Structures are given as structure tokens and as C-alpha cells.
Amino acid sequence: MIDLEPATLIGASAFALGAVFGAISQLTGFCTMGALSDVVFMDDWRRLRAWMLALAVALAGTQGLYGAGWIDLGRSVYLGAPQSWGGAVLGGGMFGLGMTLAGGCGAKTLVRLGGGNLKSLVVVLVMGLFAMMALKGLLAPLRLGLERLTAVAAAGSPGPPALRAVLVALIGGGLAWWSLKDRAFRRSKPDLLSGLVIGALIPAGWAASGILGNDPFDPAPLTSFSFAAPIGGALSYLMTWTGATLSFGVAAVAGTIAGAFAAAALRHELRLEGFTGIPDLLRHLAGAALMGSGGVLALGCTIGQGLTGVSTLSPVSLLALPAIVAGGLLGLKRLEEGSFAAALKALVRSSGPSAAAPDGNHRPHQGNGCSG
């Protein structure tokens, strides 16, 4: 029997899980930015429900693993290290804005790259560059300064069992109920599938790093899916391969691209795409820079904080996700209205008291609707 090193097992598992992530995302259109834009421009809530279902599954699965003693979430970066609320808010907002400029978050960018989109190749390179600059390079002093000013102590754990159970029931149960109560969502098999599978990949990632990497003498870092810093890590890995160690994050990045490629090839959807001109290039460059630096500042991206971080019940993750969403909404409205000022006015108008319909769906004000 072949005895594999934990690092090899973790790398292989992360690649396989990443491939599932990439394939499912490609096949179903799972996309955080897409979910927000569907709501803003079409009043279509299915992809957002898929995302929320994924969060519910991620939360329940992760807390289940922790409660059963399989993983110690206190060892994760979300609970085991000091956090920065300023980083979560500013970085989250930057990331959210950036994803609307780049046509998708880090995960979606990898999926698009797997499908042959060369614009996404540029986004990956620039995002990775800015992520590394924020981690260890030119932007690191600014990040460290903000973290010092807005530091909060490490939470250490998700909380006592009773509190965890209440939060999983309220947040997870509430999100699952909200998603599944909608008939259009229940009938949409791709959205249902993506919510369930993407959500399950988060605890699967924790299990891969936490159980397979459970070496009592040299435990592997406990982690799950995240893409901002790992995209930077992937570039670094490619450049320093002869002396580098493959991490969960880097293997997951590679797997995501591979899975998306395989799914696109299966459906004959592979096609090379390039920029339409200078404005398109500039928009993507700006988005990539914001995502790379913002994602590191926020300690994670839509997946890294939004799903993985929140699955640990980290208080700062619960701050980062709304910041990412706020940045995304602002970015989408800016694309529509042409300026940040007009975007803010439109957002304030559309969140007025007459906007919500009895079924919970948000209807735009007259004159600002999505119908033609």
C-alpha cells in the first residue's frame, strides 16, 4: 500500500474538490456577482437563493464537523488569528466593487479562464500580483497599519454548543427556508444543485485539510476554499516551483480551472475571448487590482469570507460578507447609472419602504424597473 504524505493527500484532495467547484460553477452558472446582478437588473432571485442555500449547507456542515470533534476551527485563520474589522469592511467593499468591474469574483474568474476567456487570464495575473503586494509587498505596510488600528482579538472558537446550535438554526435554517420556499427556485435544478454542491464543498475542504492533515507532530494549516490570496499564491508557486510547497489553496485554484475546462469542453462551450477595446481592458485591470488587494485586506473573497469564513461563525466574517455585497451592489448600480453619486442615490431610492413585495421579492420603483 502506498503511504502518501499528508501534504500530497491534501493537495490531491484540494485539486479534486476544486475541480468539482469549477465544473459545477461552469455547468450551473453559480456566481456571486451574477446572483447580485440578476436581482438588480432582472428581479430574478434564483441564483441568490442558490448562494444562500450554499451558505446554509456550508454552515451546517462545518459546524457539524466541529461539533463532532473532527476539526478544530480555533486553528483556522478566521478564529485563531487576530482580525481587523476595518480590513473586513474596506477590503470587502473594494472586493465587491472590483468583481463588478472584472465580470466576476476570483472564483468566477478562474471558471471563465477554464472556459477559454483570455480576459480572465489577465484578471488572474493582475489579481494575483495585487494580492501578493497586499500580503507581502508594496501594499503590505498599508494593510498592516489598518489592521493595527482596527484589530480585534481572535475569537478562538465558534462559541459554546448551545450558541452554535442557535446560530446554525437561525442563520442556516433561515437561509435554507428562504431559498427553498420559492417554487421557481425549487424547479430550477441547476440552481438547486449548485447551492447544495458548492455548499458541501466548504466542509469537504475543512475535512481535507483538517482530517487528512492531522499530523500530531506537524499539523497542516486548517483551511477551506478561498481564492484571493491563493491566486497570488498560485502565481508565486509557479515562479518558485523548485522550492515551493503546494498548499490547499493553490491546488484548489488549479483544480477549479481544470474542472471548469472539462465541463466547458464536455458541452462544447470552450471559446477564446479577448478585450473589446481599451475601456474594457481598463475596467478589468481596475477590477483585478481591487479584488486582489481588497480580498487580502478582508482576509477572503466571496467564497473565502462569504462561505468559508461565515461557516466558522467568525464575527468579522459576518461583517465582511455584507461589505462585499454592498460593494457589489454599488458597483452594479454604477455600471447602470454612470457615476458613484447616481448609483448611491439609486440604491437609496430602491431600498425605500414601498419597494418590497409581500412575497419578499424586491420590486424596483416605477421608472427604474428592469422591464423594457
Added chain:
Amino acid sequence: MSETKLDVTGLNCPLPILHARKFMQRISAGTVVEIRASDPASVKDFDAFCRKTNSDLLDHREEEGVFTFNIRKGS
């Protein structure tokens, strides 16, 4: 570009739908619009767009990576 044609090739989500929405706001109900897109996600997106805007997706085809949608604007 004519009143009844929109070309969003080269653009990725969310721009095709955003441009389609603005374009459709300028035309009258019953008008048939031809929209060309290259984003593979546009097939699903324009299907949802038509349902949500009470428009009719008359037909769509793909040729060499370009998707063409003929949509009649709803009332």
C-alpha cells in the same frame, strides 16, 4: 446600430443584460429586437430576462461563438 439591433459581443456578465435592459427601455412594445452576444452565459441570462420582462424570446441561434436572440418586447 439600428433601432432594432443590439450588439453586445465581447461583453461579459452583467453588461449584456444591462445594455439590453437600457436598449429595451427606449423602444415600444411589440418591437422585435435582434441581440448578438458572445458570453456563453447569455443563453440562460436572456431566457430569464425575457421571462422577467414579459418579452417573447422568439428564437435564438449560435454561429461560430456568437449567439443571436430575436426578442419581441412585451407590454
